[in-house]
Amino acid sequence: MKVGFLGPIATFTDLAVQHAFPDEDRISFRTIPDCIEAVHNQEVDVAVVPLENTLEGSVHLTVDYLFHEVDLKIISEITVPIQQHLMVHPNNESKMNELEKILSHSHAIAQCHQYLHQHYRGVSTEYTTSTAAAAKFLKEHPEMKFAAIANELAAEIYGLTIMKRNIHDLKLNHTRFIVLSREERSISLPLRKQEDKTTVMVTLPSDQSGALHQVLSALAWRKINLSKIESRPLKTGLGNYFFILDINQAIDEILLPGAFEEMKALGCDVKVIGSYPTHLLD
Numbered sequence: 096m097k098v099g100f101l102g103p104i105a106t107f108t109d110l111a112v113q114h115a116f117p118d119e120d121r122i123s124f125r126t127i128p129d130c131i132e133a134v135h136n137q138e139v140d141v142a143v144v145p146l147e148n149t150l151e152g153s154v155h156l157t158v159d160y161l162f163h164e165v166d167l168k169i170i171s172e173i174t175v176p177i178q179q180h181l182m183v184h185p186n187n188e189s190k191m192n193e194l195e196k197i198l199s200h201s202h203a204i205a206q207c208h209q210y211l212h213q214h215y216r217g218v219s220t221e222y223t224t225s226t227a228a229a230a231k232f233l234k235e236h237p238e239m240k241f242a243a244i245a246n247e248l249a250a251e252i253y254g255l256t257i258m259k260r261n262i263h264d265l266k267l268n269h270t271r272f273i274v275l276s277r278e279e280r281s282i283s284l285p286l287r288k289q290e291d292k293t294t295v296m297v298t299l300p301s302d303q304s305g306a307l308h309q310v311l312s313a314l315a316w317r318k319i320n321l322s323k324i325e326s327r328p329l330k331t332g333l334g335n336y337f338f339i340l341d342i343n344q345a346i347d348e349i350l351l352p353g354a355f356e357e358m359k360a361l362g363c364d365v366k367v368i369g370s371y372p373t374h375l376l377d
């Protein structure tokens with residue numbers, strides 16, 4: 096099986112893939128849309144992309160691509176503990192006071208906001224397509240007085256020195272990654288399995304008072320538990336949104352289909368993105 100992931104080697108996504116698919120072909124892509132399109136265009140069988148972080152919330156690029164651009168299914172979820180480290184090229188170990196820029200993925204920089212504010216207030220930050228892309232840039236540009244925020248494997252692979260460990264602002268930092276496939280199917284991963292989940296995206300009928308309340312009622316009276324609800328712009332004008340709902344159970348024959356039919360009868364558009372097992376990487 097070919098597994099696409101947000102690269103280059105040693106991103107957090109790569110760590111998730113190495114543990115979840117130890118014996119499969121891993122193919123790295125530069126951006127999240129590249130990964131998602133690779134599954135859509137049949138270049139790979141599945142792709143692993145980040146969906147949500149404890150400190151930073153949803154990865155909007157992933158959510159929006161799944162709603163607006165492609166018709167793919169989530170077939171599994173992997174939650175990974177995230178530890179961010181500050182690293183430099185060995186040439187720059189003694190030049191921490193002269194740092195000109197700190198590079199990393201936008202989510203990683205946001206996860207370390209307090210640390211950067213306290214210790215590197217005057218130093219500008221620049222976003223890269225991933226944490227490992229920042230580390231790779233440092234390896235290729237030893238003459239630049241730059242630092243990167245990335246994981247331990249990235250420091251090892253790209254020959255960088257970790258100057259400060261665990262600079263993320265809260266200890267309990269986790270990111271949820273999803274496995275995307277063209278069709279619904281079950282795969283077994285060598286990871287600790289947790290509960291099942293179903294994700295749906297719901298568009299409400301326009302200008303109908305109480306529509307969201309009615310959608311939630313369709314779930315509430317059936318005692319269906321939600322773990323997340325979030326709105327994202329429909330991109331058709333200000334004030335127009337769709338909702339992403341994570342439901343704490345697998346899809347069944349009666350209860351969830353019944354709730355979705357009720358939502359459709361209310362005039363909603365309901366897109367089931369997947370019903371899948373979740374896993375925790377210790």
Ligand SMILES: O=C(O)C(=O)C[C@]1(C(=O)O)C=C[C@@H](O)C=C1
Nearest residue numbers: 106107108145200202225226270
């Ligand atoms: O840049 C990486 O290493 C990624 O795998 C992406 C990503 C993200 O999109 O949130 C994944 C985990 C961390 O939260 C930081 C960055």
